[in-house]
Amino acid sequence: MLPEQQQKLQQLALRVREHIVRLSTDGGCFTGASLSCADLLVYLYADCLNVRPDNLQDPNRDYLFLSKGHDVPALYGTFVELGFMDKARLDQHLSTDDHIYWHPNRNVPGVEFHSGSLGHLPSVALGVAMDCKMRGQDNKVIVITGDGELNEGTVWESLLVASAHKINNLTLVVDRNHFQANVATEDLIPLEPMAPKFEAFGCEVRRIDGHDFAQLEDAFSALPFSDTKPSVIICDTVRGRGLPSIEARADRWFCNFSADEVQELLRELHSQEATTLTSETLTVR
Amino acid sequence: MTYEELIKQTALADERIVVMTAENRALIRNLPAVLGPRFIDTGITEQTLIGAAAGLALRGRVPILHALATFLTLRAFEFIRTDVGIGQLPVKLSGFVPGFLSDGNGPTHQAIEDVSLMRGIPGMTVFAPADEQDMLAMLPAIWASPQPAYVRVNTRPATYEHALFEIGKAEIVAEGTDITILTYGMLFEQTLVARELLQAQGKSVGLINLRSLKPIDEAALLEVVRRGSLIVTVEDHFVTGGLYSILAEVLLRNQLTARVLPLALEERWYRPGRLSAVLEYEGFTGHHIARRITEYLGESGAAIAEGPAVLENEFAE
Numbered sequence: 001m002l003p004e005q006q007q008k009l010q011q012l013a014l015r016v017r018e019h020i021v022r023l024s025t026d027g028g029c030f031t032g033a034s035l036s037c038a039d040l041l042v043y044l045y046a047d048c049l050n051v052r053p054d055n056l057q058d059p060n061r062d063y064l065f066l067s068k069g070h071d072v073p074a075l076y077g078t079f080v081e082l083g084f085m086d087k088a089r090l091d092q093h094l095s096t097d098d099h100i101y102w103h104p105n106r107n108v109p110g111v112e113f114h115s116g117s118l119g120h121l122p123s124v125a126l127g128v129a130m131d132c133k134m135r136g137q138d139n140k141v142i143v144i145t146g147d148g149e150l151n152e153g154t155v156w157e158s159l160l161v162a163s164a165h166k167i168n169n170l171t172l173v174v175d176r177n178h179f180q181a182n183v184a185t186e187d188l189i190p191l192e193p194m195a196p197k198f199e200a201f202g203c204e205v206r207r208i209d210g211h212d213f214a215q216l217e218d219a220f221s222a223l224p225f226s227d228t229k230p231s232v233i234i235c236d237t238v239r240g241r242g243l244p245s246i247e248a249r250a251d252r253w254f255c256n257f258s259a260d261e262v263q264e265l266l267r268e269l270h271s272q273e274a275t276t277l278t279s280e281t282l283t284v285r
Numbered sequence: 286m287t288y289e290e291l292i293k294q295t296a297l298a299d300e301r302i303v304v305m306t307a308e309n310r311a312l313i314r315n316l317p318a319v320l321g322p323r324f325i326d327t328g329i330t331e332q333t334l335i336g337a338a339a340g341l342a343l344r345g346r347v348p349i350l351h352a353l354a355t356f357l358t359l360r361a362f363e364f365i366r367t368d369v370g371i372g373q374l375p376v377k378l379s380g381f382v383p384g385f386l387s388d389g390n391g392p393t394h395q396a397i398e399d400v401s402l403m404r405g406i407p408g409m410t411v412f413a414p415a416d417e418q419d420m421l422a423m424l425p426a427i428w429a430s431p432q433p434a435y436v437r438v439n440t441r442p443a444t445y446e447h448a449l450f451e452i453g454k455a456e457i458v459a460e461g462t463d464i465t466i467l468t469y470g471m472l473f474e475q476t477l478v479a480r481e482l483l484q485a486q487g488k489s490v491g492l493i494n495l496r497s498l499k500p501i502d503e504a505a506l507l508e509v510v511r512r513g514s515l516i517v518t519v520e521d522h523f524v525t526g527g528l529y530s531i532l533a534e535v536l537l538r539n540q541l542t543a544r545v546l547p548l549a550l551e552e553r554w555y556r557p558g559r560l561s562a563v564l565e566y567e568g569f570t571g572h573h574i575a576r577r578i579t580e581y582l583g584e585s586g587a588a589i590a591e592g593p594a595v596l597e598n599e600f601a602e
Contacts, residue, residue, distance in 0.1 A: 121336075122336070123340070124368060127340020134322045154332045
C-alpha cells in the first residue's frame with residue numbers, strides 16, 4: 001500500500017473516531033467496541049468493497065453484514081465520511097424522529113440488514129452468499145462478528161453449513177478486541193487458540209493486525225483464500241483504539257460521557273495524550 | 286397432486302422459489318434431484334436454516350422451509366422473530382408433524398404452542414389446513430403472498446370436499462343453531478365425525494374449518510356469536526394462545542361475550558402413542574368430542590355412537 005493511501009485512510013479513520021466520540025454522550029453508545037473496528041470498516045468501505053452510495057441496489061455489489069451491531073457508530077461514521085449518509089442524521093442519535101440508535105437498521109441506506117442479536121448475520125450472510133453463488137456472481141460477502149460473539153453457537157453452525165456447501169465467497173471477519181461486554185474474553189470463555197477452531201470448521205484462516213491498513217489490504221486482496229472453503233480473517237484489535245485513556249479496558253464498552261469529557265477526548269484523539277476521566281456518568285452495561 | 290408435487294410445480298414455474306430443510310426429507314425426497322442448487326439442506330440447524338433463508342429472501346428469493354414444526358418454531362423462534370419478522374421477509378415456514386401429528390414422538394416433538402408463538406410475530410401469517418386436499422388448496426395463495434407465513438403441514442387424506450381458499454377466510458362447513466364447532470388442522474376430520482354423531486342425537490350443529498388463523502375471519506366468528514349457539518373450540522394446541530384465545534380476543538374487541546367450551550390441551554403435554562391411541566386418551570376422537578360436548582350441556586353422552594376408526598399417521602418424522 002502506498003504511503004499516501006495509508007495516510008488518506010488514517011485521516012479518514014481519525015474523522016470516523018471523532019464521530020464515535022461525539023456519539024458517546026447524551027445517552028451514549030458502545031464506544032470501545034466501535035473504536036476497535038473503525039480502521040477495518042474504513043478500509044473495507046473506502047478501499048476494498050465494491051459498494052457505494054450509487055450502487056446499493058446492484059445485486060452484483062459486495063455485501064458487508066455487521067453482525068456485532070453495537071459498533072454501529074463506527075459504521076455510521078464511515079457512512080457519513082463516504083457520502084452514504086447525511087451527517088445531520090448523527091445529530092438525531094437516540095431521537096425518535098429518526099432511526100439512529102444503538103444498533104444498525106435498514107432505515108439507513110447501506111445497512112444490508114439489521115443486527116443487535118448476536119450470532120445472526122453469519123447465517124444471513126450465508127444465505128446471501130449462497131444466492132450469489134447460485135447466480136454465478138463473484139462478489140464478496142463479508143460478515144463482521146465480535147470475538148465475544150463467537151460464544152454463540154450459530155456462528156459455528158453457519159460455518160459448518162458454509163463449508164459443507166463450499167461457500168467460498170463468504171468471509172467471516174472477527175474483530176478480535178479481546179473483550180466482550182464487561183470482561184476480557186480469555187477470563188470468561190477463552191477463545192484461543194482461535195485460528196485452529198475455524199480451520200477445524202473447514203475455513204481458510206488468516207490472522208492480521210486489524211489496525212494496520214497494509215495488512216488489511218494484503219489479507220482482503222487475497223480473497224477468496226480457497227476455491228472450496230469459506231475464508232476467515234481474524235483482526236487483532238484494541239478495544240477503545242485511538243483513545244489511550246480508555247484503551248483495552250473492560251469498563252469502557254458502553255460509554256456516556258459528559259459534554260466536557262467529549263471535548264477532552266477529542267483533544268486526546270488528536271494528541272494521543274491520555275486525559276483523566278472522572279465523570280460519574282460513565283456507565284457499563 | 287401431492288405436497289411434494291405442488292412444491293416441485295411451483296418451484297419449476299418460479300425461479301424465486303428455493304426449498305430448504307433442516308434434514309427433514311420424508312415428504313420431499315425427490316426434490317433435490319429436480320431442483321438442484323435450489324434445494325438447500327442445511328443439516329440439523331434450524332437457526333441457520335432461518336438466517337440463511339432471510340439472506341436468500343434479501344436477494345429476492347422466496348424460501349419454502351420444510352422442517353419439524355416443533356424445532357422450527359421453538360428452537361429457531363428468535364431467528365424467525367428477528368430475521369424474518371423484523372425483516373418482514375417472505376419466508377414460508379412449513380411445520381411438519383404439528384400438534385397431534387407427532388403422535389409417538391413424545392413431548393420434545395410436540396408443537397402445541399406453535400400457533401401462539403407464530404401469531405405473536407408482527408406481520409407473520411398463520412395457517413392450518415384440515416387435510417392434504419385443503420393444504421394443496423391453500424398453499425399457492427400462501428406462497429404467492431409477500432408476507433412471511435407459517436403453515437401446519439397436514440398430509441392426511443381428505444374426508445371432505447373443500448371449497449376454494451382465500452387468505453383470511455374460514456370455510457363454513459355447516460351452520461347450526463344449538464352448537465357451533467370451530468376447529469383447524471388435523472382435528473377437522475374428528476369434528477366432522479362429532480358433528481354427525483351430535484346431529485344423530487337431534488342437535489343442530491354448525492362446523493367451521495378456520496384454515497387461516499392469522500389473519501382470522503372475524504366476520505365468520507361474529508356471525509356464530511350472533512347466532513347464540515354454544516361455541517366449541519377444538520384444537521391440538523395448548524389452550525393458551527390458540528383458537529380459544531383468538532376467539533376471546535375477537536369477542537373482547539367487539540365488547541361481546543358468548544358461551545364457549547374450549548377443547549384443547551391444558552397445562553400439560555399429551556400422552557405419546559399411536560395417533561388413534563393419543564386421540565382416545567386425550568379425548569379428541571369424533572366420539573369423544575361429541576360426548577364431551579353433550580356432557581358439557583348437562584346431558585348423558587351414553588347414547589353417542591362410536592365413530593369410525595382413526596386412520597393412523599404414517600410419518601415418524
